[in-house]
Amino acid sequence: MTAPAPETEPTPPPGRRERKKQATREALLDAAFRLFASKGYEATTVEEIAEAVDVSTRTFFRYFASKEDVALTSQEEQFYAVLDAFRRRPPEESALTAMRHAGTLLIEALEVDGLADERMSRFDCLMRLTEESPALRAGSMERTRRKNDEMTRAIAERMGADPERDLRPRMFAAMASTAFMVAADAYRMGVCGFGSFSEAVDAAFEVLEKGFAEY
Structure with a gap:
């Protein structure tokens, strides 16, 4: 049994630029976990994750350290x-x-x-x-x-x-x-x-x- 969440101010929808950034971030996460699942963590490289999303490693590091x-x-x-x-x-x-x-x-x-x-x-x-x-x-x-x-x-x-x-x-x-x-x-x-x-x-x-x- 759960209780309703407390009332909060509605959050405005993200703009186009923010949606694109979020989509890129999620794509990198999806690619990373697909590679981790198939190759393992140690064998997967940042370059492979970025390449799977068709972005540069520089772009990868904008999202993840x-x-x-x-x-x-x-x-x-x-x-x-x-x-x-x-x-x-x-x-x-x-x-x-x-x-x-x-x-x-x-x-x-x-x-x-x-x-x-x-x-x-x-x-x-x-x-x-x-x-x-x-x-x-x-x-x-x-x-x-x-x-x-x-x-x-x-x-x-x-x-x-x-x-x-x-x-x-x-x-x-x-x-x-x-x-x-x-x-x-x-x-x-x-x-x-x-x-x-x-x-x-x-x-x-x-x-x-x-x-x-x-x-």
Whole structure:
């Protein structure tokens, strides 16, 4: 069960130039993950990714700082989108309820736009790549540490807690991250018969909200 998102000012549609830039960026991401899936992360070069989209390497670097950046950016963008939505949830919601609604509603929006399966496919590919590439795994772990720190600060702010003195924000950040990962694995593997990723996320957070005492 989800709650409606808080009202926000409508976002004006992007202009033609911005749409073209976004299309180029998405084309580079698509090309990168196709090459990663067929050749592996280490064997794929920036030059090959750019060539697949018929752009120069200079153009590639206008959008991404490195090959690692193009591999990890989708996951980062989704994380920060959820965190932004979490910060904008009504202040009367608990941290757990706010995170549940932020994550579920964002994923539902991706599903409506037909983008959820593409994001999940990239996630699956990234999981395989990090198992195969020590360099990418190290970069992913470092970014995950930074993201967990940011989530801890956002949770502490909502709780009115000092994360340097109060363990709850760090525990909650770890718990929320695990809920998203468990939901992703359950949906990918067909566990519990979830019809969508958003349904799996909502169910994972429902378990957390109810707690385990009854079990």
